[in-house]
Structures are given as C-alpha cells and as structure tokens.
Amino acid sequence: MNSSSEALAMPEEAKRPGLWALWREDVSCVFRRDPAARGTFEVLTTYPGIHAILTHRIAHRLWRRGWRYPARLLSFLARMATNVDIHPGATIGRRFFIDHGAGVVIGETAEVGDDVTLYHGVTLGGTSWNRGKRHPTLCDGVLVGAGAKVLGPITLGAGVRVGANSVVVKDVAAERTVVGIPGKEVRPAREHHNDQEGIDLDHHLIPDPVGRAIACLLERIETLEGELHVLRGGHPHTQRVCRECGATESCKSPDPT
Structure with missing residues (x-):
C-alpha cells in the first residue's frame, strides 16, 4: 500500500493534532480574537473559556474511549469552576474560543468546526428527547453573538454570523448573517468586514428588520x-x-x- 492509500485508510482521529498541539492552538487563538489578552500566563490563569475547552479536550477523549462517568465528572467539575457546560460527547474543532466564558451550554451531539467563536450566554441545544443527533452543527469560522440560541439538529454553514440574542432553528447557508427570533438571514457575505485574521467582529452591526x-x-x-x-x-x-x-x-x- 502506498503512502497516499495509507493516509486515506488512517482513522480521522489519528489525523488530528495531539492534545498538546490542540491546547497550544486554543491558547494562541485568544490573542487574535480578544484585544484585552496581554500574555499567555494571564490567559491560562484568568480565562474561564480557556479552562473549559482545555478540560473538554480531556473529557472528550475519555468519552470516546468508553470512560463515560469519569468524562461526565470532569465536565461537571469544569462547569462548577467556569460556568461553561460542555457535554463530553460534543465534538469541538481546532482553535475554539469562548469569549467571557459565562453561561455557555453545548449539548452532547453538537459538532463545532475549526476557528469558531462563541460569546457568553450562547446555547447549542436540542429540541427533542431522541437519543440520536439532536444538537446543531457549526461549520468552520462561525461566530455566535452573546445570548444567542442555536437549537436542533441544524447546520450553520462556514462563516455564518449569528446576532446577539437571536434564536436559530433552521439551517443557514454559508457566509450569511442571522438575526432575530426566529433567526432570519439579513446580510450577505460581501457586506462582512473581516479583519486581518479573517474574523468579522462587527457582528453587532446588523440590520434591524x-x-x-x-x-x-x-x-x-x-x-x-x-x-x-x-x-x-x-x-x-x-x-x-x-x-x-x-x-x-x-x-x-x-x-x-
């Protein structure tokens, strides 16, 4: 078998970076998205969003290996310390950032892509009691404003922006801005104003339908x-x-x- 065939046959989990590499990315991405961050030591010791995601990386690995109770216990302890509730079964991508890290809830079957940003009070929740897929999927680069709720087994495409306090219950195409209750698409991608890192921090500058x-x-x-x-x-x-x-x-x- 040649090297390309081996790469294709390699399990998806084996292709992902190791735990230390993921932790380093989680910490370093803070400096690109939060101008208040002044140093690595400060981020590691005072950012509850960082504490939550670093702990979740461990809990998720325990969950995947069948150590369900230790995973749940670790997540519970992280919730007590950070006020961020991430189920250990949730799949979180690389360079994930929770700004302010208060009141965030991420359900068991939620799937979060790379370079996703959540603000405080965000819920990635379910709308049914079925044991299958019941939580949302956020593709790469999604930004969810403070207090927003994304509910059900829906998909938010890459680059979607969700306005603060919105409630999203339907699929959203890539590179759209959603606002309101229920959430409605109000702005196309060409009107986004990305910074040098490709992150649109003007999620509050949205139309008022x-x-x-x-x-x-x-x-x-x-x-x-x-x-x-x-x-x-x-x-x-x-x-x-x-x-x-x-x-x-x-x-x-x-x-x-």
Whole structure:
C-alpha cells in the first residue's frame, strides 16, 4: 500500500493534532480574537473559556474511549469552576474560543468546526428527547453573538454570523448573517468586514428588520392619510409632524403648525 492509500485508510482521529498541539492552538487563538489578552500566563490563569475547552479536550477523549462517568465528572467539575457546560460527547474543532466564558451550554451531539467563536450566554441545544443527533452543527469560522440560541439538529454553514440574542432553528447557508427570533438571514457575505485574521467582529452591526418594517408602515400610513386628506378637500402637501416620534400625519387645517 502506498503512502497516499495509507493516509486515506488512517482513522480521522489519528489525523488530528495531539492534545498538546490542540491546547497550544486554543491558547494562541485568544490573542487574535480578544484585544484585552496581554500574555499567555494571564490567559491560562484568568480565562474561564480557556479552562473549559482545555478540560473538554480531556473529557472528550475519555468519552470516546468508553470512560463515560469519569468524562461526565470532569465536565461537571469544569462547569462548577467556569460556568461553561460542555457535554463530553460534543465534538469541538481546532482553535475554539469562548469569549467571557459565562453561561455557555453545548449539548452532547453538537459538532463545532475549526476557528469558531462563541460569546457568553450562547446555547447549542436540542429540541427533542431522541437519543440520536439532536444538537446543531457549526461549520468552520462561525461566530455566535452573546445570548444567542442555536437549537436542533441544524447546520450553520462556514462563516455564518449569528446576532446577539437571536434564536436559530433552521439551517443557514454559508457566509450569511442571522438575526432575530426566529433567526432570519439579513446580510450577505460581501457586506462582512473581516479583519486581518479573517474574523468579522462587527457582528453587532446588523440590520434591524423590525425597525425597517415599522418605518415602512409609518410611510404607508403617511401616504394613506395624505390621500384621505385630499379626498376630504384638503391641500395634498399639507402635513403635520408628530412631536413625540417625528412621524408625519395629514393636517386637518390649511395652516399646520
């Protein structure tokens, strides 16, 4: 068997870097995504997100080898110390970063790709009690804003951005931005503003579909009131501006204030 055939026959787990290499990548990626990080010692001793992922790397290996209770116990201890709950069965890719590391929950069958970033309060949860695949899959480069919930056996494509406090329950195509409850795609990839590391940190600069809809309704009401005023014999361009919200309304007198 030649070397290429051996590579193809090699188990996927054997192709991945060793534990120390994964840990080094987890720590080094913090400096590219958090400008507050000033040194390796500081990150290792004060970042609960780092403590959670480093511990999960061990717990996941125990889980894969059938040591289920020790894996669960280790995850429980990590949760007590970090307030981050990652099930040892969850599959986490390389250079994973949890910013602030508080209130994050990742379910058993969740799959997370490489270079994924989660902010505090994120949940990768399930929507059923079935024992099969019930948690989401996040492809490479996904960023999930604070407080967002990604629920069910759905897939978020590579480069997806999820706005803060959104609830995503359907598949999302690659390089899209999702916002709202339920989550809706609102911005294509060409409008992302990536930094030198290819990470879009402007996940808060997203359109407001609710505000846009309200603006359209106000404009429509203004038009209808103007037409109604004309039908009543008034001047077609006579309008009054609401002092409370700034919206305009048709005036009932020829000399508005």
